[in-house]
Amino acid sequence: MTIPKLTTSDQLIGAALCVGYVMVLVWTAPDLTMSRDESFYAHAAKDYGAWVAELLNNPASALSREHIDRAWDYNWEHPAWMKLTFAWGWLVHQKLGVFSSESLAFRFPGMLTAGLLLWLIYAWGAVTMGRRGALFAALAFAMLPRVFYHSHLAAFDVPIAFFTTLTAYAYWRALSDRRWALFAGLFFGFALATKHNSWMLPGIFLIHYLWVRRQYALADRLDRPTVSWLPSMLVLGPIVLIATWPWVWHHTSSRLLAYAQFHLRHVHYTYEYLGVSYFEPPFPISVPFVMTLFTVPLTIVVLALIGLVYRRAVLAPPWKTKRGNATDTKADVLWLGCLAAPLLAIALPSSPVFGGTKHWITAYPFLALFAGWGFVAVVGLATHTLSAQRRWPAWAFAALCLAPGLAQTAHSHPFGLSHYTPIAGGVPGAADLGMNRQFWGFTTGSLADWLVETLPDGGTVWTCDTTWGAWKMMQADQRLPSNIRPARSMAQADLVLVHHEPHFNEVDFQAWMAFDDVQPMYVLTYDGVPIISVYQDRR
Amino acid sequence: MEDPGRKSSLAAWVWVLVAAVAVFELVAHPVIRAGVPSGDLWEDAAAFVRERFEPTDRIVAAPRWVDPIVRSYLGDLLSARSASVSDLAGVGRVWEVGVRGATRRSESPALEESFGGVRVRMWPVVTDELLFDFVEEIDRAEVDLFTEEGIQLCPWMQAKVRGGGLGHGPLPPPQRFVCDPARPWLWVGATVMADLDLEPRRCVWQHPAGREPVRATFRDVPFGDKLVAHGGLDYNNERTAGNIAVRLRIFIDDRLAGEMRHQDRDGWSRLEIDTTRLNGTTHQVRIETTAAKSHARTFCWSASTRRGQGER
Numbered sequence: 001m002t003i004p005k006l007t008t009s010d011q012l013i014g015a016a017l018c019v020g021y022v023m024v025l026v027w028t029a030p031d032l033t034m035s036r037d038e039s040f041y042a043h044a045a046k047d048y049g050a051w052v053a054e055l056l057n058n059p060a061s062a063l064s065r066e067h068i069d070r071a072w073d074y075n076w077e078h079p080a081w082m083k084l085t086f087a088w089g090w091l092v093h094q095k096l097g098v099f100s101s102e103s104l105a106f107r108f109p110g111m112l113t114a115g116l117l118l119w120l121i122y123a124w125g126a127v128t129m130g131r132r133g134a135l136f137a138a139l140a141f142a143m144l145p146r147v148f149y150h151s152h153l154a155a156f157d158v159p160i161a162f163f164t165t166l167t168a169y170a171y172w173r174a175l176s177d178r179r180w181a182l183f184a185g186l187f188f189g190f191a192l193a194t195k196h197n198s199w200m201l202p203g204i205f206l207i208h209y210l211w212v213r214r215q216y217a218l219a220d221r222l223d224r225p226t227v228s229w230l231p232s233m234l235v236l237g238p239i240v241l242i243a244t245w246p247w248v249w250h251h252t253s254s255r256l257l258a259y260a261q262f263h264l265r266h267v268h269y270t271y272e273y274l275g276v277s278y279f280e281p282p283f284p285i286s287v288p289f290v291m292t293l294f295t296v297p298l299t300i301v302v303l304a305l306i307g308l309v310y311r312r313a314v315l316a317p318p319w320k321t322k323r324g325n326a327t328d329t330k331a332d333v334l335w336l337g338c339l340a341a342p343l344l345a346i347a348l349p350s351s352p353v354f355g356g357t358k359h360w361i362t363a364y365p366f367l368a369l370f371a372g373w374g375f376v377a378v379v380g381l382a383t384h385t386l387s388a389q390r391r392w393p394a395w396a397f398a399a400l401c402l403a404p405g406l407a408q409t410a411h412s413h414p415f416g417l418s419h420y421t422p423i424a425g426g427v428p429g430a431a432d433l434g435m436n437r438q439f440w441g442f443t444t445g446s447l448a449d450w451l452v453e454t455l456p457d458g459g460t461v462w463t464c465d466t467t468w469g470a471w472k473m474m475q476a477d478q479r480l481p482s483n484i485r486p487a488r489s490m491a492q493a494d495l496v497l498v499h500h501e502p503h504f505n506e507v508d509f510q511a512w513m514a515f516d517d518v519q520p521m522y523v524l525t526y527d528g529v530p531i532i533s534v535y536q537d538r539r
Numbered sequence: 540m541e542d543p544g545r546k547s548s549l550a551a552w553v554w555v556l557v558a559a560v561a562v563f564e565l566v567a568h569p570v571i572r573a574g575v576p577s578g579d580l581w582e583d584a585a586a587f588v589r590e591r592f593e594p595t596d597r598i599v600a601a602p603r604w605v606d607p608i609v610r611s612y613l614g615d616l617l618s619a620r621s622a623s624v625s626d627l628a629g630v631g632r633v634w635e636v637g638v639r640g641a642t643r644r645s646e647s648p649a650l651e652e653s654f655g656g657v658r659v660r661m662w663p664v665v666t667d668e669l670l671f672d673f674v675e676e677i678d679r680a681e682v683d684l685f686t687e688e689g690i691q692l693c694p695w696m697q698a699k700v701r702g703g704g705l706g707h708g709p710l711p712p713p714q715r716f717v718c719d720p721a722r723p724w725l726w727v728g729a730t731v732m733a734d735l736d737l738e739p740r741r742c743v744w745q746h747p748a749g750r751e752p753v754r755a756t757f758r759d760v761p762f763g764d765k766l767v768a769h770g771g772l773d774y775n776n777e778r779t780a781g782n783i784a785v786r787l788r789i790f791i792d793d794r795l796a797g798e799m800r801h802q803d804r805d806g807w808s809r810l811e812i813d814t815t816r817l818n819g820t821t822h823q824v825r826i827e828t829t830a831a832k833s834h835a836r837t838f839c840w841s842a843s844t845r846r847g848q849g850e851r
Contacts, residue, residue, distance in 0.1 A: 277737065279778060299561040306553065374557075382554040397554060404564035409570065422567035428575065430637060431604045462703060489702030490710065500607065503705070506733035506774060508607070509623070512701040513710040513730055518622045519614025523607050528575035528638065530607040 003176065004127050014122045014130070017138050018115035021151070025111040026104065029152050030477070031414035034103055035444030038154045039469030041083050042090075042106045044075035045154070049087035051246070066248050067396020072247035076255070077262045080245040081193035082159045085109035101477040106154040113162040114151035117143055120162065121365050124169050125372050128331045132379070136398055137372030140300050141365055143405030146357045149416025156195040159356040163191035164198060164362040167233075168338050171205050174232075175212065175225035175329040185232030196263045198361050200345060202233060204337040212330050214318035219325045270503040271355030275434025279504045282349030288360050289343065294424035294435065295357055296367065297405040304367050308336070310377035311370075332373075339366035355436055356417070358474030375401065415526045416448055427527035437501050441465030443531050444497060448479045449526055450534075451495070453524075458483025459494035462514075464507060464532075466497070490514040495521070496535040511535040543544055576638055581751050584657040585612035588634050591661075592616055597630045601637030609636045620675060623731050623739030625769040625807065625841050627752045629669030635660045635815035667845035670761045673826070674729050674743050674841050680755045682716035682727045685827075693718035693727060693753075708732070708773040709744060711836065718753065724837070727755055732839045733774040735806040740771065742839035745828045747785055752827035762817035763846025766791075768826075770799055771807040773837035780804050783831050785838045790825040791817070814844065 006014075034042065044325045051071035063069075075083070079193040086106045092098060093105030118138045126135025141147060150157045167187040173180035189197035206262075209227065216224045242248055248255045270279040273287055293301060308315070314332045321327060342360035345351060379394045397510045404421075412419035418438045422429035433436070444466040452460065463471050463486045487493035491514040511533070512518045520533035546697050586634040588598065598621075600606040610617065613636070618847055627633070635643055637658050648660035673680075682693040684736055693716040715728030724746050736742050743754050770787050780803045787799040789812065797812040 005714070024698045282838060298564055299557065302557055302560050378554045378557055381550045383551070388593070397558065398819055400558055401563045404561050404568070407565060411572075422564050422571060426568065426571035428571065432602060432639065432641070442696055465705070489701045491700035491713075496703075498607075500604075502737045503774070505737040505739070506708065507703065507705060509731040509739050510707070510710040512622070512739075513618050513712060514700065516619070517614070518610055518619055520607055520611045523611045523772050525608065527572055528608075529604065 003173065004124055006126060010123065010126045010131065010134075013135065014119035014126075014138075017118040017122055017142070020115075021118050021142055022111050022115040025114060025152050026100075026108070028413055029104055029107060029111075030101065030479070031445060032149075032152050032416075033442050033448070033466065033479075034470040034473045035153060035155070035440035035442040036465060036467050036470065037440060038106070039155075039467040039473065040075055041078075042103075042152050042473065043084060043469055045090055045106055046082045047071050047074050048080065048083055049091045052084070052087060053091065056467035068246045068249060068293075071313075072245075076247050077259060078156065078195065079241060079259070080247065081190055081195045082109065082113075082154075082156050082195075082518075084244060086154045103154075103473050103477050107152060110154050110159055111151060113159040117162040117165060117365060119321070120169060121368055124165070124331070125369055129369075129373055129376050130262065131252075132378035132394065132398075133372035136375040136402070137368045139402050140303075140371045141368035142403060143402060143409045144296055144300070144364060144368075145405075145409045145412035145416060145419045145421075146295050147361065147364060148409045148412065149419075150358055150361060150390045152508055155358075157361050160191065160195035160197045161362045161365055163187060163194050164201065164338065165365045167198070167201055168205075168334060169189050171229050171233075172329060172331055172334055174229040175209070177228050180229050181228035181232040182236070184229040185234075185236030186240060188233040188237040190244075192237050192241040192348070193244045196260075197342065197359075200341050202230075203230065204334070204341050205233075208334045208337055210329065211318050211333055212327075214328045215321045215325075215330070218318060218323065219327045220323045225329055232487050252381075257535075266352040268353035269355065269439075270501075271353055271439075272434055272436045272502050273355060278353050278355070279485065279503070281351065281353060282352045283346075283351065283355070285347045287351065287355060288339065288346045288357075291355070291357050292343070292360075292363075292439065294420050294430065297402050297421055298423045299404050300368070303371040303378070303401060305370075305374070306377055307370035307373030307375075311373055334443040335366040335369050339363045339370065356439060415443060415531065418443065418526050418529070418531060427529045431529045437529070438499060438531060439465070439501070441467065441470065441499055443499065443524065443526075444470070445474065445479070447497070447532060447534070448474060450522065451480060451484055455484050455494065458485070460485050460487035462487045462490045462493040462496040464497040465499040466502070492535055498533045498535070500530045500532065515539060571696060574639075574656055576654075577721075580655035580657045581612050584636055584652075584654040584659050587652055587654070587659055588613060589616065592634070593631060595629060595631035596634055597621055597624070597627065597632070598634045598636065599643055601635050601643045602639065602641040603643075605636075605638055611683060611829055612636075619731050620672075620741045625809075626666075626767075627664055628667040628767070628843060629672075630664055630666050633662045633664055641718075646687075649775075665847075667765070667767075667847040670762065670763045670844040670846060671757075672841075672843045673755075673757060673760075673824070674741055674843075676757065677729050677743050677755070677837050678714065680716075680757050682718070682753070682755045684718045684725075685752045685754055687751070689746065691718070693725075698726070706775050708775060709839065711744065715744075716755075718748070722748070724751070727753065730839065732771075733806070734771045735774060735777040735804065737774055738807070740769070740839065740841065742769070743826075744837075744839045745768040745826070746838055747828040747830035747833055748838045749833045750829055750831060752788075752829045754825055754827045756823065756825045758823050759821045760815050760844060761821050762819070762844050764813070764815045764818050766796070766812040766814050766824075766842060768797070768799065768810040768812075768840055768842035769807055770801055770810070770838060770840035771805065772801070772803065773830075773839070776835045776837045777803055777806065779835075781835065783834075785828060785830045785836050785837060787838070787840055788827045789842070790823050791829070793825070815840040815841055818846070 170184040600609040
């Protein structure tokens, strides 16, 4: 099978999507306080960055086991690749001051992966469904509210979505062009070195490969796809993982085992879903599907379903293939695998209780690609009714279909994780339904100006789910003055923050006891739904 | 027989369906936002309640998730007790301040007023007369730890309030009975705890020390026709389904009058003791907690003596 080459125009469109998205992310990032996990990764990145600096100045010392262990011990439960890029962002910022804030220095590499992911979605879409569908898919992905939130962060979720998609693309290319096998292995290595979601990729690829091989065999095709991607992934993947993660350079097997066990026996988070705060398995099977329905604009969900129906012939199982049938390397089957696997993994009753859409965010590039097919299908079917001779009706239709995502994404900022789409009744409807309100304590950023105004002479704040690292980053970013300090003990603070989630109710009641007062001084709301209550010591 | 031409012509109109979905989203989004009451409307509703509020009234929010907003406007009328009662005993009227048409009571209210999207409703309620609230009178109690070596008194003292945070359980009050400084959880005092349903419960923290009872003794307690107690564990422990039961035993004049055996996941549980024969008299009441093992037995109780047959 010959895959069409991307034209220069296509590359320019992809690059424009990438640069444009990164610019929007940089512009909107100051509104978002560092989330809980980001603050841990920024801490780790500083440790790793200091080690990198030592490596450049005194390699022998840096490479000693003691120095490696000291620098890489923190946050050993996640591989190092993205944290290394955050460290580079920070080192560059330290030397050159190129970023407008310290948090942006850590976040920029993650933003870059978000931009590159748009480029990749566009590129893959362009070679399979043409420019129009590809552009629609990339823009649809960019305008998913939760994706937009996660794209800002110095975290691993959008980066793993990028590396998953990139590895899948390289694998798919490798089926018909052996030279891509090397890239498949290399990119898989970076996926492994980014987050453990990557562990499922070989399984998805193997199923897809056997599917395609069977079809080729039944069709009596002689030019069967190569399996060279598999040894490449099996060899290069672990090499890249280990090479980018000095923590496992010593005690390699035991530390890798500990890493695997950490995630296979992951603690359960408490997560509210349809009025129940789950804290132990089984988590309802419906979670990833309902959360997708409630957080992805409905128009995109509908178009993705139309895209799946439209491509049903291509998605037909291999045993329906007849001798002499035309067949190819089935990008759609691969996309369906990459879309379904993360959702099903979370849906398994034995999976740890997570809940956040970020845990299956790797599915969404493929959801967007199917939405691209859906758009192509609808426009194609409407040739009689949408005036096929003119381009503008199709573009207008695209704009109409993308407008809900744009409006919802714009409105979701900076409350990304608290946002729900109209099918859930919006934010208040989701509160009625008992859906998770937030996590990670990131909403404190929306209080920064109020805190400055309320504590003009400084004071102490008990920061609830916002970590001290995140708080200090707000100070480093000059969103808060240094004299508004985090308090260790609630009763000794001037102000107490309570991030509203049902299982944080106990913290609310602690605040009542701390100040002998049940009246919040201020309630930060989003579409009328309480996000943070602030209590003041009025005694 | 199916007409392929008709099928394809129908498919050609799929775009209308998709466009309709997009329009629905575009319209629904601002409509939902427009339905959110402004601060002024909340102010007006709060002023309406405030003008008519009486000390025995209770204010509730509907739906429950607007509770922080309601408390931000009317919280000065509430105490920790009135915000976290176990039932309606002693309450004269219930005010409900709500949005989105939500309500916590099914019957028609005696008074209803709407302020844009904020609705105020009021119901007079017939409830038990509250004679003695053990939680609010805890500072009058004597607390001791009954050990093999004898009785160890737990002094009432001003102690530092530290900590707070997820999974830490209820915050102790600044004044409490401290039984053993080496075991910081071994104190007795009034606090607010999250129960299994994450509801606030004003209660006396009386963490069992093991098989040897922690005892709170109240003298001259006025009696009506019943003594009602509630008890439960802190949410973090209640939800885990361990197998160590907590026993709450209530003695009136040194005679066992009632007992609650509380297992994890029982939730906030009720015990009612008929005291009709004691109606109008005063007695000593001793409340004991024990458990086979003390680990994570974060027990808290509330109790009161009452008269009447009101609604809960």
